Amino acid sequence: xxxxxxxxxxxxxxxxxxxxxxxETARSFKRVNERDIKKVPTLRGKTVINLFYEPSTRTRTSxxxxxxxxxxxxxxxxxxxxxxxxxxxxxxxxxxxxxxxxDCIVLxxxxxxxxxxxxxxxxxxxxxxxxxMHEHPSQALLDMMTVLERFDSLEGLNITxxxxxxxxxxxxxxxxxxxxxxANVTLCGPPTMIPHGIEEMGAxxxxxxxxxxxxxxxxxxxxxxLERDRVPLFPTAREYADRYGLNLKRLKGAKEGLLILxxxxxxxxxxxSPEVAxxxxxxxxxxxxxxxAVRMALFYILIGGPSESEHExxxxxxxxxxxxxx
Amino acid sequence: MKLKSLIRTxxxxxxxxxxxxxxxxxxxxxxxxxxxxxTGLDAKLNIIAMGGRFASIRPPHEDDNYEGAEWDVVxxxxxxxxxxxxxxHTHLRExxxxxxxxxxxxxxxxxxxxxxxxxxxxxxxxxxDSASVTRLITKRAAAVSPIKVLPIGALTKxxxxxxxxxxxxxxxxxxxxxSDDGMPVKDPAIMRRALEYSxxxxxxxISHAEEPALTGGGVMNEGVVSTxxxxxxxxxxxxxxxxxxxxxxxxxxxxxxHIAHVSTRGAVDLIRAAKARGAKVTCEAAPHHLTLDxxxxxxxxxxxxxxxxxxxxxxxxxxxxxxxxxxxDAIATDHAPHSSIEKDVEFDAAANGIVGLETALGLTLGLxxxxxxxxxQAVTLLTSGPARAMGINSGTLKIGASADxxxxxxxxxxxxxxxxxxxxxxxTPYGGRAMKGRAIRTIVGGETVYEMSAEG
Numbered sequence: 143x144x145x146x147x148x149x150x151x152x153x154x155x156x157x158x159x160x161x162x163x164x165x166e167t168a169r170s171f172k173r174v175n176e177r178d179i180k181k182v183p184t185l186r187g188k189t190v191i192n193l194f195y196e197p198s199t200r201t202r203t204s205x206x207x208x209x210x211x212x213x214x215x216x217x218x219x220x221x222x223x224x225x226x227x228x229x230x231x232x233x234x235x236x237x238x239x240x241x242x243x244x245d246c247i248v249l250x251x252x253x254x255x256x257x258x259x260x261x262x263x264x265x266x267x268x269x270x271x272x273x274x275m276h277e278h279p280s281q282a283l284l285d286m287m288t289v290l291e292r293f294d295s296l297e298g299l300n301i302t303x304x305x306x307x308x309x310x311x312x313x314x315x316x317x318x319x320x321x322x323x324x325a326n327v328t329l330c331g332p333p334t335m336i337p338h339g340i341e342e343m344g345a346x347x348x349x350x351x352x353x354x355x356x357x358x359x360x361x362x363x364x365x366x367x368l369e370r371d372r373v374p375l376f377p378t379a380r381e382y383a384d385r386y387g388l389n390l391k392r393l394k395g396a397k398e399g400l401l402i403l404x405x406x407x408x409x410x411x412x413x414x415s416p417e418v419a420x421x422x423x424x425x426x427x428x429x430x431x432x433x434x435a436v437r438m439a440l441f442y443i444l445i446g447g448p449s450e451s452e453h454e455x456x457x458x459x460x461x462x463x464x465x466x467x468x
Numbered sequence: 469m470k471l472k473s474l475i476r477t478x479x480x481x482x483x484x485x486x487x488x489x490x491x492x493x494x495x496x497x498x499x500x501x502x503x504x505x506x507t508g509l510d511a512k513l514n515i516i517a518m519g520g521r522f523a524s525i526r527p528p529h530e531d532d533n534y535e536g537a538e539w540d541v542v543x544x545x546x547x548x549x550x551x552x553x554x555x556x557h558t559h560l561r562e563x564x565x566x567x568x569x570x571x572x573x574x575x576x577x578x579x580x581x582x583x584x585x586x587x588x589x590x591x592x593x594x595x596x597d598s599a600s601v602t603r604l605i606t607k608r609a610a611a612v613s614p615i616k617v618l619p620i621g622a623l624t625k626x627x628x629x630x631x632x633x634x635x636x637x638x639x640x641x642x643x644x645x646x647s648d649d650g651m652p653v654k655d656p657a658i659m660r661r662a663l664e665y666s667x668x669x670x671x672x673x674i675s676h677a678e679e680p681a682l683t684g685g686g687v688m689n690e691g692v693v694s695t696x697x698x699x700x701x702x703x704x705x706x707x708x709x710x711x712x713x714x715x716x717x718x719x720x721x722x723x724x725x726h727i728a729h730v731s732t733r734g735a736v737d738l739i740r741a742a743k744a745r746g747a748k749v750t751c752e753a754a755p756h757h758l759t760l761d762x763x764x765x766x767x768x769x770x771x772x773x774x775x776x777x778x779x780x781x782x783x784x785x786x787x788x789x790x791x792x793x794x795x796x797d798a799i800a801t802d803h804a805p806h807s808s809i810e811k812d813v814e815f816d817a818a819a820n821g822i823v824g825l826e827t828a829l830g831l832t833l834g835l836x837x838x839x840x841x842x843x844x845q846a847v848t849l850l851t852s853g854p855a856r857a858m859g860i861n862s863g864t865l866k867i868g869a870s871a872d873x874x875x876x877x878x879x880x881x882x883x884x885x886x887x888x889x890x891x892x893x894x895x896t897p898y899g900g901r902a903m904k905g906r907a908i909r910t911i912v913g914g915e916t917v918y919e920m921s922a923e924g
């Protein structure tokens with residue numbers, strides 16, 4: 143099987159078969175990472191550019207190592223938002239990079255839809271490494287992979303996502319992914335963090351964390367941004383930790399064998415207490431390990447084909463809408 | 469069908485007459501259905517203009533004789549003639565942003581859209597907050613515009629919302645209304661003073677009703693679509709609270725308040741109630757808010773980014789109801805030309821607004837075709853409605869008035885081709901849309917300023 147797309151822009155656009163295929167492929171690459179010699183020659187001669195418009199350590203490193211383990215040449219470009227203001231446009235940057243014939247551009251950008259714009263513009267593959275508040279598909283894939291290591295299937299599992307869903311691309315990707323694989327998704331947080339109409343994406347909203355924990359098989363805690371808005375989303379970090387933080391006392395009401403995920407980086411003592419983060423149910427480290435495997439799989443699937451002309455003939459991304467020539 | 473537009477701006481000489489020197493120029497538009505809802509006219513009539521003014525509007529008669537060199541005869545059998553269309557909300561970008569549009573290109577685009585009079589907003593560079601800028605616009609328009617261009621002066625200096633502009637001087641220079649359009653007037657005390665002051669000039673104040681703190685960096689309507697797309701939303705309340713504020717201030721001061729581009733069900737309810745109380749409040753809606761909902765943004769199409777944003781279906785339904793019951797006085801384009809520099813970027817970074825002059829009539833006639841409003845209502849909303857809202861003495865076929873009229877082929881089917889726009893900009897979400905009904909000739913002061921010719 144091969145993906146019928148040149149880009150990975152969102153989980154929304156993926157079919158269940160595609161998701162399963164990516165995770166299956168990632169499993170085999172995970173074994174590569176456990177070997178003594180962790181490098182395979184699969185993508186020798188391919189070039190990957192990590193184009194990051196937002197600061198990131200974890201995701202960027204993960205994509206970089208993934209490319210290198212596959213023997214691709216990986217180049218990192220970090221652009222600070224301030225230099226963008228006076229510098230060239232995203233479109234011009236992308237066209238310049240494409241002129242150097244990369245096989246894949248991994249883009250992180252603060253504006254939702256920026257990867258879709260690039261994908262429409264460029265012949266090379268584009269992987270969305272997080273766009274604004276929209277999606278972070280590789281994160282959701284690694285989350286699904288991590289849960290599937292503990293459960294045979296996601297069918298009927300109760301998964302609770304806690305925190306600032308409103309600003310979270312991780313939450314959006316996971317709502318799509320978990321739903322597609324048959325899980326029941328509950329969202330929890332103060333109403334200021336639960337956006338308008340989110341239920342229509344396939345989720346139940348529960349404002350009370352104790353109730354949201356009860357019956358959950360998996361809890362995903364989202365990172366709380368302590369200074370995000372001009373108008374804060376909650377009164378104080380103390381009150382947030384008290385009402386929406388995960389601690390051992392709260393977990394007394396939880397199901398046996400509960401799993402805890404967090405996309406990182408964590409705020410210890412705010413959304414998650416140290417005892418829980420380091421505790422036996424926590425899969426935080428597994429997530430990082432699987433993240434590497436998922437990204438290797440994505441490179442393999444998107445650019446590992448015999449020739450690059452192959453995907454040029456394919457349909458452009460289904461996310462990109464036709465627009466006038468401005 | 470390929471369409472080619474012809475623009476004639478040069479004045480044609482009247483034929484010489486040996487006995488009387490120059491004979492007065494005469495125009496007859498023959499055999500059209502003449503529809504002027506303001507006067508209740510709807511019949512097959514001949515319209516005769518002399519010296520650029522309406523001379524007579526009467527049923528065709530067998531004794532009619534329009535032969536002679538002085539007659540300009542327009543055969544209009546099967547066509548519709550209405551008073552010249554009026555757009556009270558455009559951005560012509562001159563001075564300052566001529567790469568997007570200038571007075572000449574904007575006015576020509578307007579003529580091609582059937583408009584004979586347009587009002588242009590003050591957010592130029594420099595801002596139209598002084599008589600010298602107003603005069604520059606009117607002089608330039610007199611030289612290059614085939615149609616009437618009436619400037620709107622800034623309400624506050626530099627559109628900054630701090631100090632009132634010299635509204636009296638602006639009026640004397642030719643401004644017909646005041647607005648900080650694009651920038652809401654944040655401080656309610658400034659808005660109160662501006663409204664109060666405007667009453668002595670008896671000109672309307674146009675409010676871009678938006679509470680900036682509630683918009684707070686939003687880039688599209690707040691709702692299901694913004695949630696899915698991960699774009700920051702602008703709630704309806706951002707418009708509603710400002711409309712409520714400005715109505716209260718208009719009632720306090722007795723000023724004439726006009727609400728620009730209403731987009732929410734809450735806003736039309738507030739305006740309807742204010743009108744029922746007798747407040748001097750009028751409002752307009754833009755064609756895009758009547759025909760597109762926030763779903764148009766899917767795919768991060770920056771041509772669907774505007775302020776106020778495209779709203780939900782329920783809002784469109786409320787706007788349609790308000791068109792029907794007369795709460796909305798005018799359809800106005802908010803013609804906002806932008807180049808690829810502003811639009812071919814990330815959605816968050818893209819400028820607000822679309823061009824509208826060359827699609828407004830087609831979209832409005834589409835509302836008629838869909839049974840939402842009657843043809844007479846559509847014509848009112850583009851002629852006497854906006855004229856009354858702004859206090860402009862036009863928008864109807866009055867004997868003795870400037871012979872401004874628009875000849876429409878109501879059955880012409882055409883497709884929007886942005887690359888053929890006369891506007892310098894192409895930022896429209898309607899590219900490729902099928903339309904029915906189009907202005908085929910625009911006449912200002914008895915002169916044809918636009919004529920569409922069909923080429924097979």
